[in-house]
Amino acid sequence: MNWAALSPLTAALGLLAVSGAVLLLHVLRVRLRRVPVDTLLFFQVAAGPERRRTLWQRLARWLPLLVAWLLAAALWNAFADLRDARERRSTLVVVPADGSARLAAALAQARELAAHGLGPEGKVIAAGATPRLLWRSGEPLRCLDLRAADLVASGPSHVDATVRALRELVPDGEVFVAGGGPQPRPGCLQVWLEDGPPQELVAALRGAEGLACELWGKEAIVAGAPAAEVVRLPLPEAAGALELRLVRGSEVVARVPCPAPGQARAVVLGPGVPASVGLAVRSDPQLVLREPEAGAAGAVHVACEPAEPPLPRLLIGAGTGGGPRTPQATAHCPLPLSLRDLRRAEAPALDMRAGEVPWVIDAGSGAPLVVATASSVRIASWLLEEEARRDVPVLVAGSLRWLHGLPSVALAPAGGGVDLPLAPPFATVGGLPLLVTGAPSTVPAGPGTQTVRSGSHERVVLGFQAVAAAPRAPAETQAPPAPIGSGELLPWLLGLGLLLVALDLFLHARGRWP
Amino acid sequence: VTGKVLFDGEFLDALDALRIVARRVPAGGRHGEQRSRAPGGGAEFTDVRPYVPGDDLRTLDWHLLRRLDRLFVRLYLQEQDLPIHFLLDQSGSMARAEDGKSRARAAKHAVAALCYVALAQLDRVAIWPFAERALEPLPGASGTHGFQRVLAFLSGLADDGTTGLVEAVDRFARRGLRRGLCVVVSDFFDPRGIEPVVAALQRVRHRLLLVRPVLPHEARPELGGELELLDCEDADRTLKLTVDRAVLDRHEAAYAEFTQALLRFARRVGAGVWTVRAELPVVPQLGELFRAGALAV
Numbered sequence: 001m002n003w004a005a006l007s008p009l010t011a012a013l014g015l016l017a018v019s020g021a022v023l024l025l026h027v028l029r030v031r032l033r034r035v036p037v038d039t040l041l042f043f044q045v046a047a048g049p050e051r052r053r054t055l056w057q058r059l060a061r062w063l064p065l066l067v068a069w070l071l072a073a074a075l076w077n078a079f080a081d082l083r084d085a086r087e088r089r090s091t092l093v094v095v096p097a098d099g100s101a102r103l104a105a106a107l108a109q110a111r112e113l114a115a116h117g118l119g120p121e122g123k124v125i126a127a128g129a130t131p132r133l134l135w136r137s138g139e140p141l142r143c144l145d146l147r148a149a150d151l152v153a154s155g156p157s158h159v160d161a162t163v164r165a166l167r168e169l170v171p172d173g174e175v176f177v178a179g180g181g182p183q184p185r186p187g188c189l190q191v192w193l194e195d196g197p198p199q200e201l202v203a204a205l206r207g208a209e210g211l212a213c214e215l216w217g218k219e220a221i222v223a224g225a226p227a228a229e230v231v232r233l234p235l236p237e238a239a240g241a242l243e244l245r246l247v248r249g250s251e252v253v254a255r256v257p258c259p260a261p262g263q264a265r266a267v268v269l270g271p272g273v274p275a276s277v278g279l280a281v282r283s284d285p286q287l288v289l290r291e292p293e294a295g296a297a298g299a300v301h302v303a304c305e306p307a308e309p310p311l312p313r314l315l316i317g318a319g320t321g322g323g324p325r326t327p328q329a330t331a332h333c334p335l336p337l338s339l340r341d342l343r344r345a346e347a348p349a350l351d352m353r354a355g356e357v358p359w360v361i362d363a364g365s366g367a368p369l370v371v372a373t374a375s376s377v378r379i380a381s382w383l384l385e386e387e388a389r390r391d392v393p394v395l396v397a398g399s400l401r402w403l404h405g406l407p408s409v410a411l412a413p414a415g416g417g418v419d420l421p422l423a424p425p426f427a428t429v430g431g432l433p434l435l436v437t438g439a440p441s442t443v444p445a446g447p448g449t450q451t452v453r454s455g456s457h458e459r460v461v462l463g464f465q466a467v468a469a470a471p472r473a474p475a476e477t478q479a480p481p482a483p484i485g486s487g488e489l490l491p492w493l494l495g496l497g498l499l500l501v502a503l504d505l506f507l508h509a510r511g512r513w514p
Numbered sequence: 515v516t517g518k519v520l521f522d523g524e525f526l527d528a529l530d531a532l533r534i535v536a537r538r539v540p541a542g543g544r545h546g547e548q549r550s551r552a553p554g555g556g557a558e559f560t561d562v563r564p565y566v567p568g569d570d571l572r573t574l575d576w577h578l579l580r581r582l583d584r585l586f587v588r589l590y591l592q593e594q595d596l597p598i599h600f601l602l603d604q605s606g607s608m609a610r611a612e613d614g615k616s617r618a619r620a621a622k623h624a625v626a627a628l629c630y631v632a633l634a635q636l637d638r639v640a641i642w643p644f645a646e647r648a649l650e651p652l653p654g655a656s657g658t659h660g661f662q663r664v665l666a667f668l669s670g671l672a673d674d675g676t677t678g679l680v681e682a683v684d685r686f687a688r689r690g691l692r693r694g695l696c697v698v699v700s701d702f703f704d705p706r707g708i709e710p711v712v713a714a715l716q717r718v719r720h721r722l723l724l725v726r727p728v729l730p731h732e733a734r735p736e737l738g739g740e741l742e743l744l745d746c747e748d749a750d751r752t753l754k755l756t757v758d759r760a761v762l763d764r765h766e767a768a769y770a771e772f773t774q775a776l777l778r779f780a781r782r783v784g785a786g787v788w789t790v791r792a793e794l795p796v797v798p799q800l801g802e803l804f805r806a807g808a809l810a811v
Contacts (some may be wrong), residue, residue, distance in 0.1 A: 033741050038610055039701075040753050041772070
């Protein structure tokens with residue numbers, strides 16, 4: 001939590017309250033105790049020059065107030081949830097209860113979302129023939145399980161009507177359709193953006209056969225256009241391309257034709273284009289932002305000439321003393337790469353072949369460790385050994401996403417997860433089997449998650465759902481522990497502070513504390 | 515303060531053995547046990563002188579007349595009483611108590627004890643209480659029967675007001691009373707300091723005995739922190755002060771200097787000083803004052 005997430009009013013009220021309490025306690029502390037004495041004769045002699053206090057001495061008496069106030073402000077900043085409860089958006093999860101096989105997946109996804117917290121008015125609603133409340137915030141997750149077990153799913157679901165009704169009932173809330181929901185139209189993205197903490201947006205689109213593109217952005221989209229929906233509409237198949245349309249409310253603010261995977265496009269933004277569009281374009285590795293041309297205004301122009309795709313690179317720092325090497329991602333690297341292992345001295349680098357480009361290189365020697373072509377990736381064999389295996393899934397995931405437009409998924413070494421049939425073009429030097437976990441690392445599957453089989457290739461295409469990147473909570477956690485920053489620790493901290501202040505007052509009154 | 519509270523039989527016996535011995539007793543007093551310089555009808559022979567008309571014929575020395583054939587009269591030392599005046603401080607500072615023990619209580623006990631000794635040897639006592647002004651005095655009591663009057667008087671005294679020690683001493687000095695012993699019972703805390711008090715005491719023509727009841731922690735009070743100190747005699751006199759160890763050290767030093775100033779004055783004028791610890795019984799502390807059973811003034 002930081003001050004950037006502060007509502008000014010909340011911050012002012014919170015600090016005012018804290019300051020008032022601190023000031024009151026300080027006044028109580030500095031209030032002079034009236035003590036009758038036999039005579040002032042000796043105290044007047046003893047006081048001597050101290051009776052004429054200097055300005056600094058007068059100020060020094062108020063120095064503890066300043067220190068106390070700073071401590072309180074620091075505690076407030078560090079632990080308090082600076083967002084007002086009314087400002088916290090609630091999430092309404094709609095489970096389509098239409099009797100299809102995806103009901104179980106939808107319930108599991110709803111349960112996982114509920115475990116992360118859905119906000120003060122969050123609910124899980126089954127959208128069957130009659131909408132039914134399955135869970136609400138504050139209830140243990142076991143209630144959701146019990147009610148879901150009694151859920152009789154049959155007949156058509158009214159997800160669309162339910163979503164519309166919920167949007168009207170909770171206009172500030174976020175409506176999430178678990179496990180399917182309204183099927184996105186072909187080539188159409190719906191991203192519900194949430195104000196608040198930084199979040200990672202991962203969206204992918206499966207359009208016409210052979211055409212897939214991704215929107216991979218950061219919180220800049222959220223900060224710039226909190227109420228906008230990012231929609232990708234399909235173009236006619238004859239067009240052979242997809243279009244990214246940014247809509248704010250009912251107004252289309254920009255159109256960006258999306259390139260096919262592996263095909264970069266140069267994009268020129270006019271001066272009237274919202275900054276969020278520019279940030280979105282920058283965040284897309286397949287779009288290259290160009291300087292605006294003269295005369296271009298208020299629109300997004302996409303140059304037709306293909307641009308050199310900015311290949312992501314990973315620079316492995318030299319490290320010191322043989323210690324862990326610090327990875328450093330280049331500006332165009334879209335992956336949160338992390339190479340934590342030690343590079344062994346005898347680790348061989350790859351020999352570059354024709355058509356290959358280095359994808360991961362050793363910053364110290366410049367030796368390529370992972371090379372890629374448009375259709376394959378080669379990884380140095382030692383990276384696949386046990387000591388280095390922790391980093392391999394990240395590399396492979398990046399390769400998959402880069403080459404096949406697959407969404408960011410977490411790969412894990414053998415021993416856990418779900419088998420992922422790798423496409424034939426993908427090869428690992430050494431032939432070690434790799435597994436992919438069933439769930440993405442940070443992005444739960446949203447509506448529209450589907451598996452697309454293209455020939456012998458099978459792709460997992462996620463729906464478009466914006467959620468905050470948060471660590472996965474234990475599945476069986478009924479009541480998640482109060483996280484730092486939730487504000488739930490504040491009463492205890494204030495109680496501790498009051499206890500300390502009372503002890504300070506007591507010792508001060510007894511003359512045993514300055 | 516009653517006789518039962520002050521003394522029991524054992525202590526009365528102990529007090530009976532104490533005496534106040536005056537080195538000089540001014541003439542003009544009543545008959546007492548103090549030996550006066552004035553010749554008179556005492557029992558102790560001192561000298562003879564030639565007879566002059568008008569002398570009491572009963573004092574003629576018949577032996578000298580027969581041997582020398584001249585008239586001489588025998589001179590005897592006259593025994594007179596010693597007037598003892600008590601200036602008793604009844605200000606608010608005397609009334610302040612620690613653990614239920616106050617200077618005023620110790621002062622009354624000391625006055626009562628001294629009065630008992632004085633009255634037992636037929637001396638005359640007078641009590642002049644004062645606060646910021648003179649209070650109703652006990653102008654004189656004599657004889658052993660006068661002790662009950664003293665106790666009743668002490669019981670009726672109230673402790674209140676500010677200290678008017680300088681004015682009280684000056685008033686007493688101006689009274690022109692027969693010289694005797696002046697016992698000043700006070701804490702000697704005057705807002706103007708010790709110098710005016712010493713100057714006023716110097717104007718007293720009586721022999722002086724300074725009785726000073728003290729509380730246990732008055733030299734180094736058990737105080738600390740940010741305080742607003744109130745003079746117990748005058749709430750308008752305050753002092754805001756951060757009392758720490760250094761301040762207490764200086765307070766202790768100032769108190770010691772105050773005490774030394776009082777002792778220096780007493781040595782200079784030949785006055786006695788009796789420091790009465792208020793937390794202890796008074797009668798056992800009389801031993802410090804009556805050395806070898808007598809208090810020579």
